[in-house]
Amino acid sequence: MRVFLGKLILFLTVFTLLNTVFASIVDDDLTANRRNKYHWVCSRGGNTYDIALVGSSRVEMTVDPRLIDEALNTNSINIGVSGGGAGDQYLLTHHLLTQNRVGTVLYQIDYLTLASKFTYDFKDYIWLSYTGEPEVREALIGHRGWMHCLAWKIFPFLRLMEFSSQYQLFQVENDGRYWDERKGGQQRDTPFAPESQDSFCVYRPVPLAIEYVRRTFDLCKKNRVRLILFQAPLPASLDNVSQFPECTALIEELAAEYGLEYWNDSALYRNRSELFYDNHHLNSEGVRQFTAVLTARLSQISIISPAGIQQSGSPSTATQSQ
């Protein structure tokens, strides 16, 4: 029995070591794929941005930062991510603000931000590549529990097994040119999965999501960044498949509590279904029109430049180092 157990332990130890080595090799490659929006955002450093657009796909595919920059001679970035929850948005904003100089954050906040109804409410498989940062560790423990995080730490290959469908284990590097060219925004005119239809859903605020929205507000305040909340347009057809009055009320409460500007454009194109490609997102024509609306509004207000000087409609000259 002793010999058997001894050999079994040796076998499992060798297995653990070999797979740990493999995991560490793969892990280095994961963040090198800047075609992934999260890694692209986290790789930004030493830049100066007048405007940063934060949120989910409802900002990534709703506002084109290039149009704003053309009109206002600014340097903007869109760090909205498809399926990004409040925790993801907080961590991305944290990366952006601590590694770059940002003047104004436009935070697209809505029912998707507060209700955490995404397939992955928190992209732990992304953030496990950044566990060296205390904020990331805290968010991981907050979302997944300390035991799960401990298992990931002791057996680094577990995360690769758990999220094997999310990782390309043997990929080539990508320099993120796709996002560089678009400044983080992208447009779409047809649904990603044409056959999929929304099933009826009631969106209710989730405490953890509310906590990370508050953290994002505090983060902007701490970094002396002007924060404006807004909500992108929604089509009337969304009413047929969803209800979210609690989320709407909470956004207004939060804006009032923090004394933030809130541009609620959710009803702007309510009866213009030709500007949407699905129940949540504008198509490229819708993006063009809505970005023009935002640009016009931004030109009317004072935008705090990253240097801290208030400007009206003519923010700082664009600079970009990376």
Place this chain on the structure above:
Amino acid sequence: MLFHSLEFFVFFPVVFACYWALGTHRRLQNAVLLIASYVFYGWWDVRFLTLIFASSCFDFLAGMAIEKTDSQPKRRYILVSSLVFNLGLLGYFKYFNFFASELKAALADLGLSLDFTTLNIILPVGISFYTFQTLSYTLDVYAGRMRATRDPLAFFTFVAFFPQLVAGPIERASHLLPQFSENHEFSYPNAVAGCRLILWGFFKKVMVADFCAEQANRIFDQYTALGGWELVLGTVFFAFQIYGDFSGYSDIARGLSKLLGFDLMHNFAMPYFSRNVAEFWRRWHISLSTWFRDYLFIPLGGSRGSRTMTARNLLIVFVVSGLWHGANWTFIAWGALNAVFIMPVLFIVHPGRQSDLVANGRLVPSLRESIQMLATFAVICFAWIFFRSESLSHATAYTSRMISECVNHPGGVLVAFRRYRFEPALLLIISLLATEWLSRWNSFSFDRLPLPIRWGLYQLTFSIVVWFSLYRKPTEFIYFQF
């Protein structure tokens, strides 16, 4: 609880530790195994435990009662009671809805209308397996082939023994039951052999069966839109899915049993290397084939009578075997087809037992052997179409499309391979066949490989299995539904 689930990875080490910690206290060890087996079975649904407990009680008492009395009518009465009880349970849970709906349809054809309602019955996992196992005990005691046990703990553990409870091998009481009355000492060679079997079984299930299942399911679901050669590939994938799935389970069951000091019978002996259908049935699901041979075919008269009688007996055995797999005409058709395929072999070719391994002692088979193996595999695959299909109409439509498309577009075989990503599944099938072929060759022995290569292969296989199974939603073994 599935073997390739996280729960089982925790469950088995605990059972293993508790079992061997008791040293040679046989009764305590049996108690641990019984509790573990009931936990294992109850994990699916606690209500199932009442059935297995009732079945165990009935047959334990029936065995003792048969042995106690010398009166032949009484013995026969007790045996019939046991058969009625066990087959009644099986019939109620597995076949009630099938026969009720078929009777309703038949009466409707005659213009009669009866208000039958089918019942919302959950099929208890593995009921066909443990029912046949307990029946073998009563039948053997009745026939005087073994003495009735007086140890209820040993008997209850024999019926519920978790490694083989839900998908076999269907053990004979005369082989397994005495092992619960022996003291078990840990054996290093046995444990190593057990670990190898478990690893190989997991590879067959998690890699071969599950990868082939993806392809087979897709092809069978969309067969109306696919070409003939793709449908041919679909049947090949299903053939290896069911083989990997079922023989994988049997290997894991045998491996786990070896770790606990028990020996279970071989259930598969490289069936796809058979040279005719009769040989295939001596190598496929051996525990069930021999069960039917001993308890149905031979009592019916076996092959002792005329050819007509033998043919009738074969047809009965195969149709009942098909029905054992499930309450559907497809299984009955599958059984009947196999009976039809086996008859020419027995009556015309008459190859004798042919139990020796193909190309024994040679690395490469002869041309004749290769053709025989391919032809056997082809007819077996043809029968699998009926086994896999949801209805007879589905099976016939699939078959006719497959044949007509292959005849009309013989060059489509190249398109079939190019269009879809079949490579991973085919590579796994080739790995499986190559390993089995080499292990059949006497000159090859895994133990002769240098230690680093052996350990390298273990590590590689273990890593592949863990990577592909740990977080994937476990897929049930096909035979659990039977």
